[in-house]
Amino acid sequence: MILAVLAIGLLAGVLGAILGLGGGVVVVPALEFVLPYFGHPITITQAVAVSQIGVLAVGLAGTAGYLRQGLIRARTGYLLSPYTILGGVVGSWLGLRLPAKVVATVFAVLLLYSAYNLLRGLKRVEVEREPSRLVPPAMTFSGIMSGLLGIGGGTVQVPVMNLLGGIPIRQAIATSTFIMGLTAVANALVYSASGQLDYVVAAAVALGVLVGARGGTVLAARISAQNLKLFFSLLLIFTALQLLYKYWVTSGAI
C-alpha cells in the first residue's frame, strides 16, 4: 500500500512541477479511490489531512527552487500569510465538521474549475500594479479553501495575488508556494489534533511529492505541456464526476 501512496505523491509532484497544478487536486481523490483497493478505506477528511503534508512538501520543494531564482517576495509573503493562516484554520475547522458529502461536492466543483482553467489558460497580468483592497479577504478565502480541501495555492491564491495583488505572475506563483508552506503547517496542526492525520501515509505522500517535484522539473523540458494539460483536464473532469457519483448516487457513502 505504501508504494501506491508513494506513487500518488510522485504523480502529484511531477504534475505540480510541469503544470503548476498538483498537490491536493491529485492527492485527495487519488487516495480516496486507490486506498480502498488495498483494504485501507480512507474518508475524504483523512485524505485532506494527508494532503496538507503533501502541500507542505510542495511548498518546501518549490521554495527551495524559487529562492535560487530570487522570485519570492518574502515580506509580502509574511504579511499575507496571517490571512491565509486564519482562513486555513477556519477551513480546517469546517473540514472537520461539514458532512463528507458537502466537502466532496466543493472538491468536485474545484476540480471542474481547475480543468476549465487548464484548458482555457489563466488570465494573467505581467506588470506590477497597485494592490486591491480585496487582497486580504481574498487571501483569507484561499486559506479557507486550502484548509477545507487540502489544496495548495495554484488554484485560488495565484490568481488572487496576480490579478488583485498586482504581483507579476512568476513572482505570484513563487510567493504563493512560499506562503502555502506556512498555511499548511497551521492546517496540519488542526487536522493532527483531531486525530485525522495518518502520519505513515502522509510521510509516503510527502516523500513522493519531494522526489516527483525534483524529477518533474527535468521532465518538464521533455514533455509537451499542451498534451499533458488536455489529458489532465479530462482526468480532472472524470475524477470530479466520479466523486459526485460516489457521494450523491452510491448508497451508503457518508
Next chain:
Amino acid sequence: MTDKPKNIPFTQQASETAGLPSWLFPAGFWVAVASLALTLLFPRLALWAVGWVMLVPVLAALWVAVAALKTDRRLSVAALIALIGLAIVFFVKGLLA
C-alpha cells in the same frame, strides 16, 4: 519633479528576500527526503519526519524574524506576525479539532 518611484505597498525591494537564508530550504529539503525515506523502513519515525517537514517553514520565519530585526524591521515584523499566527494555532488546536 522627482524620478523616485511611486510607493506601491507590495512592490519588490532589493531587501525583500534578503532576510531569507538561501541554504535553509535546500537543506530542509534534503533532510526531509532522507528522513521521509527512512519511514519506508521504519514507519514509527513518520511522526518525526512529518514534524521536520512542518518545522522548516517555521524555522525560516524564526530566522528571518531574528536576523532581519536590525537590517529590515518591516520584514522582521512580518515574519513575527506569521509566527504569532502559527503559535496561536498551536496552542488552541485542541479547541479547534
